[in-house]
Amino acid sequence: MKNLIIIILVLFSGITNAQIKTVNIQASGLTCSMCSNSIFKALKTLDFVEKVDPNIKTSSFEISFKPDANVDFDKLKAKVEDAGFFVANFTVNYHFDGLAITNDKHVTVGKTVFHFLNVEDAVLTGDKKIRFLNKGFLSAKEFKKNSSLTKMPCYKTGEEEGTRIFHVTI
Numbered sequence: 001m002k003n004l005i006i007i008i009l010v011l012f013s014g015i016t017n018a019q020i021k022t023v024n025i026q027a028s029g030l031t032c033s034m035c036s037n038s039i040f041k042a043l044k045t046l047d048f049v050e051k052v053d054p055n056i057k058t059s060s061f062e063i064s065f066k067p068d069a070n071v072d073f074d075k076l077k078a079k080v081e082d083a084g085f086f087v088a089n090f091t092v093n094y095h096f097d098g099l100a101i102t103n104d105k106h107v108t109v110g111k112t113v114f115h116f117l118n119v120e121d122a123v124l125t126g127d128k129k130i131r132f133l134n135k136g137f138l139s140a141k142e143f144k145k146n147s148s149l150t151k152m153p154c155y156k157t158g159e160e161e162g163t164r165i166f167h168v169t170i
Contacts, residue, residue: 019094019095020071020092020093020094021064021094021095021127022062022063022064022065022092022093023063023073023090023091024061024062024063024089024092025043025077025080025087025089026058026061026090027039027059027060027061027080027085027086027087028059028086028088028139029084029085029086030085035084035085036054036056036059037054038083039054039061039079039080039083040054040061041083042079042080042083043061043079046076047066047069048065048069048070048071049065049066049069050064050065050066050069052064063076070111074164076090077090077136077137081136086136087137087138088138089131090137091129091132092132092168093128093129094109094124094128094129095127095128096124097125098123098125100121100122100124101121101123102116102121103117103118103120103121104116104150106160112166113164113166114165114166114168115152115154115165115167115168117133117167117168117169118146118169119170124170131168131170132166132168133146133149133155133169135156135158146167155167
């Protein structure tokens with residue numbers, strides 16, 4: 001019985017209450033306000049997006065979500081790419097309620113699995129910005145450079161045993 005309780009505690013220690021506050025996407029390849037407008041329109045078509053605030057000077061988009069929305073990070077990236085551009089930086093502002101993280105380990109937040117890289121062991125509480133390191137969520141040069149942060153094969157594939165893994169850092 002004691003072992004069962006320990007197993008349950010371990011399983012739920014990675015699952016925590018966390019709320020996505022905003023996503024900031026910086027796009028590359030924009031040359032004019034029409035480029036920015038095409039990404040803006042594409043992002044607005046997603047049913048979980050409430051508001052998109054473009055910043056033409058930084059080629060970035062601050063995205064807010066509908067309450068209790070199931071945010072799909074891959075769909076956000078795909079909309080930028082469908083508009084003809086690339087994601088240069090993808091940052092999520094999360095509100096955490098006591099998420100224990102360990103370097104080079106997976107942790108589940110809601111239905112999402114994160115693999116934290118280049119971090120010190122910590123408990124995340126309050127608002128924190130996490131930066132995505134997956135292929136397509138940053139430049140190819142940065143993706144290659146970050147491959148030295150882990151030996152786990154999920155970094156190159158973005159998945160493990162059919163589960164989507166998002167590689168992130170703080």
